[in-house]
Amino acid sequence: MSTPSSSRNSWKVSASIVSKRTSNPIRAIVDHIKVKPNVNKSMISLALGDPTLFGNFKIHQTCTDAVAKQLHSYKSNGYPPSTGYLSARKAVADKFTLPEAPLTAQDVIITSGCSGALDMCIGVLCNEGDNILLPRPGFSLYQTLADSKGVEVRYYDLLPENNWEMDLKQLETLIDERTATVVMNNPSNPCGSVFRKQHLLDFLEVCDRHHLPVIADEIYCDLVFSGNEFFPLASLTKTVPVLSVGGLAKKYLVPGWRVGWIFIHDRQDIFAKEVREGLNSLSQLILGSNSLVQSSLEDILHNTDSSFYDDTRVQLEANAKLSTEILSKVPGLKVIVPQGAMYVMISINIAEFKDIDNDIIFTEKLLGEESVMCLPGSVFQCPNFIRIVFTSPPEVLKEAYERMAEFCARHHK
Amino acid sequence: MSTPSSSRNSWKVSASIVSKRTSNPIRAIVDHIKVKPNVNKSMISLALGDPTLFGNFKIHQTCTDAVAKQLHSYKSNGYPPSTGYLSARKAVADKFTLPEAPLTAQDVIITSGCSGALDMCIGVLCNEGDNILLPRPGFSLYQTLADSKGVEVRYYDLLPENNWEMDLKQLETLIDERTATVVMNNPSNPCGSVFRKQHLLDFLEVCDRHHLPVIADEIYCDLVFSGNEFFPLASLTKTVPVLSVGGLAKKYLVPGWRVGWIFIHDRQDIFAKEVREGLNSLSQLILGSNSLVQSSLEDILHNTDSSFYDDTRVQLEANAKLSTEILSKVPGLKVIVPQGAMYVMISINIAEFKDIDNDIIFTEKLLGEESVMCLPGSVFQCPNFIRIVFTSPPEVLKEAYERMAEFCARHHK
Ligand SMILES: Cc1ncc(COP(=O)(O)O)c(C=O)c1O
Ligand SMILES: Cc1ncc(COP(=O)(O)O)c(C=O)c1O
Numbered sequence: 001m002s003t004p005s006s007s008r009n010s011w012k013v014s015a016s017i018v019s020k021r022t023s024n025p026i027r028a029i030v031d032h033i034k035v036k037p038n039v040n041k042s043m044i045s046l047a048l049g050d051p052t053l054f055g056n057f058k059i060h061q062t063c064t065d066a067v068a069k070q071l072h073s074y075k076s077n078g079y080p081p082s083t084g085y086l087s088a089r090k091a092v093a094d095k096f097t098l099p100e101a102p103l104t105a106q107d108v109i110i111t112s113g114c115s116g117a118l119d120m121c122i123g124v125l126c127n128e129g130d131n132i133l134l135p136r137p138g139f140s141l142y143q144t145l146a147d148s149k150g151v152e153v154r155y156y157d158l159l160p161e162n163n164w165e166m167d168l169k170q171l172e173t174l175i176d177e178r179t180a181t182v183v184m185n186n187p188s189n190p191c192g193s194v195f196r197k198q199h200l201l202d203f204l205e206v207c208d209r210h211h212l213p214v215i216a217d218e219i220y221c222d223l224v225f226s227g228n229e230f231f232p233l234a235s236l237t238k239t240v241p242v243l244s245v246g247g248l249a250k251k252y253l254v255p256g257w258r259v260g261w262i263f264i265h266d267r268q269d270i271f272a273k274e275v276r277e278g279l280n281s282l283s284q285l286i287l288g289s290n291s292l293v294q295s296s297l298e299d300i301l302h303n304t305d306s307s308f309y310d311d312t313r314v315q316l317e318a319n320a321k322l323s324t325e326i327l328s329k330v331p332g333l334k335v336i337v338p339q340g341a342m343y344v345m346i347s348i349n350i351a352e353f354k355d356i357d358n359d360i361i362f363t364e365k366l367l368g369e370e371s372v373m374c375l376p377g378s379v380f381q382c383p384n385f386i387r388i389v390f391t392s393p394p395e396v397l398k399e400a401y402e403r404m405a406e407f408c409a410r411h412h413k
Numbered sequence: 414m415s416t417p418s419s420s421r422n423s424w425k426v427s428a429s430i431v432s433k434r435t436s437n438p439i440r441a442i443v444d445h446i447k448v449k450p451n452v453n454k455s456m457i458s459l460a461l462g463d464p465t466l467f468g469n470f471k472i473h474q475t476c477t478d479a480v481a482k483q484l485h486s487y488k489s490n491g492y493p494p495s496t497g498y499l500s501a502r503k504a505v506a507d508k509f510t511l512p513e514a515p516l517t518a519q520d521v522i523i524t525s526g527c528s529g530a531l532d533m534c535i536g537v538l539c540n541e542g543d544n545i546l547l548p549r550p551g552f553s554l555y556q557t558l559a560d561s562k563g564v565e566v567r568y569y570d571l572l573p574e575n576n577w578e579m580d581l582k583q584l585e586t587l588i589d590e591r592t593a594t595v596v597m598n599n600p601s602n603p604c605g606s607v608f609r610k611q612h613l614l615d616f617l618e619v620c621d622r623h624h625l626p627v628i629a630d631e632i633y634c635d636l637v638f639s640g641n642e643f644f645p646l647a648s649l650t651k652t653v654p655v656l657s658v659g660g661l662a663k664k665y666l667v668p669g670w671r672v673g674w675i676f677i678h679d680r681q682d683i684f685a686k687e688v689r690e691g692l693n694s695l696s697q698l699i700l701g702s703n704s705l706v707q708s709s710l711e712d713i714l715h716n717t718d719s720s721f722y723d724d725t726r727v728q729l730e731a732n733a734k735l736s737t738e739i740l741s742k743v744p745g746l747k748v749i750v751p752q753g754a755m756y757v758m759i760s761i762n763i764a765e766f767k768d769i770d771n772d773i774i775f776t777e778k779l780l781g782e783e784s785v786m787c788l789p790g791s792v793f794q795c796p797n798f799i800r801i802v803f804t805s806p807p808e809v810l811k812e813a814y815e816r817m818a819e820f821c822a823r824h825h826k
Contacts, residue, residue, distance in 0.1 A: 008590050011624050011683045013654065015691030018562070019537045022694040052491035064484050067705070071477050071484070077667045078465035112525055112671075116699040124432045141698075148698060149431070177421050211424050241426065254490045256704025258525075270424045278428030281435040285561060286529040290703040291669025292480070 022148040037371040066299035076295040084110025091298035101234040112288030114260035117245035124278040133182035137382035164193035187220040190387040192338030224340035234265035370403035435561040450784035479712035489708035495696040497523025504711035514647040525701030527660035527673035537691040546595035550793035577606035600633035603800040605751030637753035647678035783816035
């Protein structure tokens, strides 16, 4: 039994246990970095997964036109249903349906960003005291959500030497009777990896054998570089029930618009009895997603010129290549070549440095000396790596990487 | 210990306990109404608290212009901070600050609608196993949120014979050492009542004596009719800490835009230690509110012509008067005259009817015979009342009320 959060004989108001166990690992580490950037060098941040920051990745006019149209129609200002406008759900289903993984409007829930989708999926599948399998390294919100709900986190490893593929042997050892679900993320934040088809099939085989439903975070779907192919997880299984989540944020370069979705892939009707109803119930708590953007989904998803997607991918791929080329040559660093998304993880060979003990100190000193900010791998449960977001313009990336090279040379043994 | 939500030897996936205890009382009752509207009469719904449905309440051009401006600036598509843009928080603080209840940007959190604000406020103040005091009749989301979090609901009564003032004597008997907070709602949904200053002072005296922090739902602030005045609760106390919630939905006629806020009123620094930090933590779970609307708040709040507010109020007041005038003359009904918001509660004198046993049957038969839909008081924990939303155009209201009068005459003893 917990203690009362308020006491009757004085003004002492505590915050709830839930709020206390809700924390963002990024903030927990980054807020402790007390080092100030070098005032003699311009600040370059490679830390935030927000492609809109620099103006080089441009939203497509279809998106702005679509929202402007809704705005001026005066027809989309009222309350949408809690699971989203039917027309929006249909537009999303039509865009993402596949012969092997068919979707109708009934299988789609519109959410407050992909974050809202993850919140609902973890919320509907996990009880307090259950455990959940999360990727390490992985997007930190998974842990924040699990902790908040009192769900025990068990990390399965992604192996840098295998293009960050999942260590399925180790994953399997984590499963017990209280394992409620496994989150997989493809393409990956922070790894920039894209899973091979056979690897996904092997993963599904494990899930199938243990009757483990999957939450597939596919928000970076299609953001893959040449030579790689993205396979929606649900398209590869007839048996494993999958809640797949995504949203507008990354592909359409509008993270602030806060529109995401859940796809209920459930070819055996395993979710039909309870999970669909549970998602419906959870959708009523805050009625999440903006009506103007929801009603624009049909235009955005179906009328955006295909060249827009190509342009984004080409730019990202060029930046990925540039990052790999320059940073691979820096002694002490090892680049795990990215295959998609907008991230690259770089391994720091600590033993080669004379006065850098770990990734957090690396990050702090780099900031203090070179005014270059990236995230230490520790915020993704992956020490002695750093994550770089390569959405800045090429000339900015080059400048940052030159400074990093000088920095590494200076601290090298 | 709860049972696992997934079983390892077969595909049996349960929904979580949290999702199962999350339910909307409106849906629970309304979904059971199996009666179909009378096909010979046009459908008139007086059930939904959405003023945008009929086109008579028009959004002000400042709002559309403001969003269009942000849209075309291409500067407001990225991630806002989890508590909202600083400029948005400042715009809200500047609009709502008062000498007796000062607000700065630091005291404002931008949320996903007022619903999101309520979710966070209840979430930060209440632990599972605590109890919360809620108004009866009251907005059903309060209970949905409390149930979802495993917080015990205790209802305090609003007294129809006293303009729906709180029964403070009864309220006081409900407080014990596990009472985490009390929700008060002024002006009220579903009552359309507006509390007198002295009543608010009496309420605060009780809270003060028991050291009970308050969540004040003031989303209908300023929507009050002549002869009444709205007093923000926080402006009347120097001691009781108040989380006040509101949003754009009602006053600006844009419920679908999903922007709300929390004001932290805390003149004794009681929330300073834990509750502010807790709200910050909870804000990180879904990063709720749309960036375009957030960045439009300054224009919306500060540049909307004052005539807009007057027009809305005048229209609402005229509709309130019309509703009162017509329905007061209907034998079997008693109107509790509304003082604000967009609702009126009508008492049904069941004893006067020959074949109507309660408010749910009244609602069903009215729908089946007259194609007029309103909500039974039971969805607000207030049997033998019905709630009418009077935002339809006057001619529609008149038609609906005439049908109701005929209906009541037909079923009268
Ligand atoms: C893997 C992954 N999933 C989900 C999200 C959250 O997406 P949204 O902004 O739509 O909430 C992010 C954002 O960075 C992400 O990297
Ligand atoms: C009293 C009250 N509080 C809060 C809300 C929710 O407001 P929002 O639409 O901003 O979530 C409503 C909506 O009807 C309401 O009546």
